Amino acid sequence: MTDQAVSAASDPDKIVSEVKSAPRQLQPLRRLLPFLLRYPVRLALTILFLLISAISSLAIPAILGGAIDEGFVAQNIDMVGQYGWLIIGIAAIMAVASGARFYFISVIGERVVADLRQAVFSHLLRLETRYFDTHRVGELTSRLNGDTVSIRNAVGSSFSLALRSMVTIIGALAMMILTSPVLTLAVVVALPAILIPVMVYARRLRGMSRRTQDALADLSAMATEMLGANRTVKSFTQEEVQAVHYNVSSETSYRAEVKRLGARAFLVGLVIFLGTASLVGLVWWGARSVFEGSVTAGQLAQFLVYALMASGALTNVSEVLGNLQSVAGATERLTEILDTDAEIVDPAVPVALPEPPLGTVTFDKVSFSYGGQGGDNVLSNVSFSVGKGETVALVGPSGSGKSTTLSLLQRFYDVNAGTISVDGVDIRKVRLSDLRQRFAYVEQEPIIFAGTIAENIRFGKPDAGMDEVIAAAKAALVDDFVADLPKGYDTVVGERGVMLSGGQKQRLAIARAILKNAPILLLDEATSALDAQSERLVQLALEHLMEGRTTLVIAHRLATIRDANTILVLDGGEIIDKGTHDQLVAKGGRYAELAKLQFRLAEAV
Numbered sequence: 077m078t079d080q081a082v083s084a085a086s087d088p089d090k091i092v093s094e095v096k097s098a099p100r101q102l103q104p105l106r107r108l109l110p111f112l113l114r115y116p117v118r119l120a121l122t123i124l125f126l127l128i129s130a131i132s133s134l135a136i137p138a139i140l141g142g143a144i145d146e147g148f149v150a151q152n153i154d155m156v157g158q159y160g161w162l163i164i165g166i167a168a169i170m171a172v173a174s175g176a177r178f179y180f181i182s183v184i185g186e187r188v189v190a191d192l193r194q195a196v197f198s199h200l201l202r203l204e205t206r207y208f209d210t211h212r213v214g215e216l217t218s219r220l221n222g223d224t225v226s227i228r229n230a231v232g233s234s235f236s237l238a239l240r241s242m243v244t245i246i247g248a249l250a251m252m253i254l255t256s257p258v259l260t261l262a263v264v265v266a267l268p269a270i271l272i273p274v275m276v277y278a279r280r281l282r283g284m285s286r287r288t289q290d291a292l293a294d295l296s297a298m299a300t301e302m303l304g305a306n307r308t309v310k311s312f313t314q315e316e317v318q319a320v321h322y323n324v325s326s327e328t329s330y331r332a333e334v335k336r337l338g339a340r341a342f343l344v345g346l347v348i349f350l351g352t353a354s355l356v357g358l359v360w361w362g363a364r365s366v367f368e369g370s371v372t373a374g375q376l377a378q379f380l381v382y383a384l385m386a387s388g389a390l391t392n393v394s395e396v397l398g399n400l401q402s403v404a405g406a407t408e409r410l411t412e413i414l415d416t417d418a419e420i421v422d423p424a425v426p427v428a429l430p431e432p433p434l435g436t437v438t439f440d441k442v443s444f445s446y447g448g449q450g451g452d453n454v455l456s457n458v459s460f461s462v463g464k465g466e467t468v469a470l471v472g473p474s475g476s477g478k479s480t481t482l483s484l485l486q487r488f489y490d491v492n493a494g495t496i497s498v499d500g501v502d503i504r505k506v507r508l509s510d511l512r513q514r515f516a517y518v519e520q521e522p523i524i525f526a527g528t529i530a531e532n533i534r535f536g537k538p539d540a541g542m543d544e545v546i547a548a549a550k551a552a553l554v555d556d557f558v559a560d561l562p563k564g565y566d567t568v569v570g571e572r573g574v575m576l577s578g579g580q581k582q583r584l585a586i587a588r589a590i591l592k593n594a595p596i597l598l599l600d601e602a603t604s605a606l607d608a609q610s611e612r613l614v615q616l617a618l619e620h621l622m623e624g625r626t627t628l629v630i631a632h633r634l635a636t637i638r639d640a641n642t643i644l645v646l647d648g649g650e651i652i653d654k655g656t657h658d659q660l661v662a663k664g665g666r667y668a669e670l671a672k673l674q675f676r677l678a679e680a681v
């Protein structure tokens with residue numbers, strides 16, 4: 077907790093303002109309503125069974141009252157038997173209705189959670205790169221799992237309990253009035269003595285639940301990050317340090333949860349104590365009424381059972397309130413994601429790209445900063461064009477803006493000034509999917525998914541036939557090593573392709589790009605050196621991929637640079653020189669220095 081938060085928590089003005097905003101705390105739950113209303117039939121059935129079970133449970137005490145007065149007091153065993161059968165019959169109806177209610181509400185809970193998860197996941201996938209720059213993936217997955225599960229529990233049990241308790245309270249109160257208005261008046265007068273302390277205390281639970289969920293999300297983000305980086309952790313022998321970090325966070329989360337549980341336990345205890353104490357008072361008052369003859373013994377028994385039912389339902393409501401507050405927190409966090417609008421979206425009236433594709437790219441006076449308008453420019457006034465089938469190499473020191481150029485071209489971010497065109501059309505005027513279909517992107521560290529080799533190759537074209545997959549694999553020289561794998565193309569390669577070598581992963585990524593068969597190739601060459609044999613294979617695979625395609629390549633290999641039609645030299649986000657390798661070396665400027673440092677000059681000799 078920050079110092080600010082600590083002082084805010086102990087600030088009486090703050091507490092008063094929190095109390096005033098109390099009804100707003102449950103407001104996020106309203107956002108669940110559309111998800112629930114999608115299933116009107118199941119919802120109606122739930123309410124129907126809920127009413128049947130509540131009404132039948134409310135009938136039992138009245139019958140019991142009759143059995144006492146007409147059976148026990150009148151000493152008529154036949155009446156006791158008749159009433160007994162009636163109670164068994166009603167109990168059977170109640171049992172069936174309760175079971176059905178439980179089933180339907182649980183199914184709705186599962187359904188809502190599945191819908192919510194799907195909605196949040198597909199929304200997340202559509203959000204732009206900038207969103208992921210500022211949000212931890214581990215935290216997002218924790219929202220997707222933990223928060224949705226707590227919503228499921230709420231819908232499946234808390235909502236149902238709240239509804240049932242409310243019906244019971246109303247029904248029991250009505251029956252109490254019917255049985256004895258005087259006794260009911262006594263209860264109603266005593267009621268605020270229970271309710272006020274409970275409501276005041278329930279407020280304390282607020283905030284606590286959001287804090288425990290935040291602590292949990294932090295914990296999950298930390299685990300995701302460290303387990304994902306387990307090789308780095310081992311190699312830097314950070315197992316113990318990271319375990320200690322995790323333990324500290326886990327203890328924080330534990331303490332926050334214990335604090336919340338303590339507060340809840342106290343709340344439940346408070347309700348039970350106040351409820352029981354009032355009941356004792358009621359029995360005393362009721363006994364006097366029986367002795368005075370204003371109510372019968374049966375009526376008193378019946379009244380007491382109703383009062384017990386109502387107080388039990390009140391206890392439930394207090395528990396549910398605590399629960400619902402934490403669910404409101406979870407709902408708020410999920411709807412926060414759903415409410416985040418994507419900034420980079422399709423234009424209202426998209427312009428079609430020319431068919432067949434030309435494969436040209438133009439940057440016209442492009443400036444860009446990651447901080448939006450007014451931030452420090454990462455690219456300034458960059459202009460260049462790439463003609464059909466040409467290869468343009470981007471070179472420059474680290475941080476000069478090479479990767480940013482490729483990101484802007486794919487519209488992962490929007491430019492702050494200037495225009496980027498593909499096939500002569502401003503990319504902001506084109507549908508995003510149409511634009512991205514024009515590129516095959518091979519990343520520096522290729523992303524390999526946990527599926528099979530074939531699934532990885534098919535990633536950009538899921539409906540490709542096996543013959544197409546094999547053709548791409550052959551061109552990318554993946555076929556050679558696949559032949560040695562136990563299950564061939566159906567071999568599962570492990571998370572992030574851990575079962576493959578660096579060169580094999582690169583060739584697999586190249587095969588994926590070949591299968592996509594896009595007119596423009598965006599290539600971020602690996603900086604890490606492969607052994608000569610592997611390097612040669614990757615190079616060969618790349619040559620197949622580049623054939624007949626316009627290529628923009630962030631180049632680290634001398635061979636690539638030498639073959640490029642044009643080299644753009646970037647420095648500090650500006651193009652400081654352009655030309656062929658020989659021209660630029662002859663000039664002897666910044667490029668020549670860079671070439672010495674960056675490209676494996678050994679290759680040149």
Ligand SMILES: Nc1ncnc2c1ncn2[C@@H]1O[C@H](COP(=O)(O)OP(=O)(O)OP(=O)(O)O)[C@@H](O)[C@H]1O
Binds near residue numbers: 454475476479481
């Ligand atoms: N997502 C991001 N958010 C904020 N700043 C970023 C982001 N990505 C890159 N930058 C910054 O933009 C500048 C250019 O980065 P870029 O990755 O384009 O350089 P690069 O030339 O590709 O470098 P390298 O060769 O090291 O990959 C750097 O100063 C970097 O810190």
